[in-house]
Amino acid sequence: MKPTRIFLFTILYVSLTFLHTSCVREDTGDCIQYVLDMQAVDSNGNDLTATGALQKAEVYLFDEKGFIRKIPADISSDLIFGDDKNKRLTLVVWGNIKEDTLIAPDIPIGTPIEEARLQLREDTEGSHLPITDIFYCKKEVNNTTTRSGQGEYLTLVMERMSASLSIRTKYLTKHCPYNGKPYTLIVRGTGTEVNFTGKIIGKSAGYKPASYTDKQGDVYTLPFRIFPTAQEEYIEIDIYREHEIIYTITQDNNFKKLHAPAGKQTDINIDFHYTPPLITMDVLPWANIHQDTEL
CATH class of the missing domain: 2.60.40.10 (Immunoglobulins)
Structure with missing residues (x-):
């Protein structure tokens, strides 16, 4: 006490x-x-x-x-x-x-709990910010x-409530020759809002985490946080070079849809050394990060 x-x-x-x-x-x-x-x-x-x-x-x-x-x-x-x-x-x-990642509007008196909600913020290009x-x-x-x-x-x-996610490619140059221009990752899925009952709602989000391209031409992210996927929901990952999508991932090699559960760290690796690419998804305790992020 x-x-x-x-x-x-x-x-x-x-x-x-x-x-x-x-x-x-x-x-x-x-x-x-x-x-x-x-x-x-x-x-x-x-x-x-x-x-x-x-x-x-x-x-x-x-x-x-x-x-x-x-x-x-x-x-x-x-x-x-x-x-x-x-x-x-x-x-x-x-x-x-925090209002730099979520919009928490004033709630009028009498608003039903299901209608009170928080919203993801967008960057200047319309992508959603990690939470x-x-x-x-x-x-x-x-x-x-x-x-x-x-x-x-x-x-x-x-x-x-948040889900932590990190993404890493290997041998991406085997699929797309590296021209020196950095890649961008967009994670789609989950909703853009959460109401005060804890339910994720709204249209599909498009998160744009900070992405890094190493000197071998592989792209990765450090762990970032998103709204979690509910049961039967999944995420997809688009790899962009400038404004062109060069690859989209929706499932791993076991045909399991990509997902990000609340309170867990999910590591997704895409290895282009294989054809088709070897895609693995590891769901780990929070902050257990197994990906190599050295340049």
């Missing part, structure tokens, strides 16, 4: 008179204060909170009528907010949302929950 937590609970009753206006009533018995503790976990449930993986968090409050308000959050301490204890609330927490290491949690607070006193402590466990 955090050192401040006992103190926080001791002041709950006193602070009821200072609750948000949505909880100001003649009978303060209808009011309750929630104390929120936020954690971030990896795909195996391991706590990442102390590792620095979670840098910032934003809490959004919904009820049965839609969006209510955004609650200022500080990941270094517990968060307190008050509301009507008879309401059925839904708390949505996003971790590491940050985002985390997500949705927790419903049912008004039938048994509560004691005037406060309730809630732990919000955010799971990693």
Whole structure:
């Protein structure tokens, strides 16, 4: 238990008179204060909170009528907010949302949770920017929950939503002679938006990660992050030389569609020494990178 937590609970009753206006009533018995503790976990449930993986968090409050308000959050301490204890609330927490990669528009009061959404940003050429290491949690607070006193402590466990991806070619010159001009990789698939239920939606995205061409004429990326592929969804990779697509990959040599699951590192290698090219896809624990990225 955090050192401040006992103190926080001791002041709950006193602070009821200072609750948000949505909880100001003649009978303060209808009011309750929630104390929120936020954690971030990896795909195996391991706590990442102390590792620095979670840098910032934003809490959004919904009820049965839609969006209510955004609650200022500080990941270094517990968060307190008050509301009507008879309401059925839904708390949505996003971790590491940064506006240089995602558009987080203002949400009008009353917006249904399914219609509140984040959008991928585009570069000047219309390609989508890779995202940050985002985390997500949705927790419903049912008004039938048994509560004691005037406060309730809630732990919000955010799971990693982003997928990490890296791509590497070998012997690309056997397919396309190298003319000294750099190659570009475009990754297509997944949606361009995510709503506040955690569902990826929208049209197909076209990510343009930073691509590097080495002196042998092979192209690669360092690990970058995208929205994850859902079940039965897949990604495809286009290799460009200037504005010309020279090769497209949609599956590996086992006829398995290319995909990028949430919370995992996916390494894709395309070896043109073979005909057809040898394409391998390795799905690994987060940050396990097996590709050689030396020039």
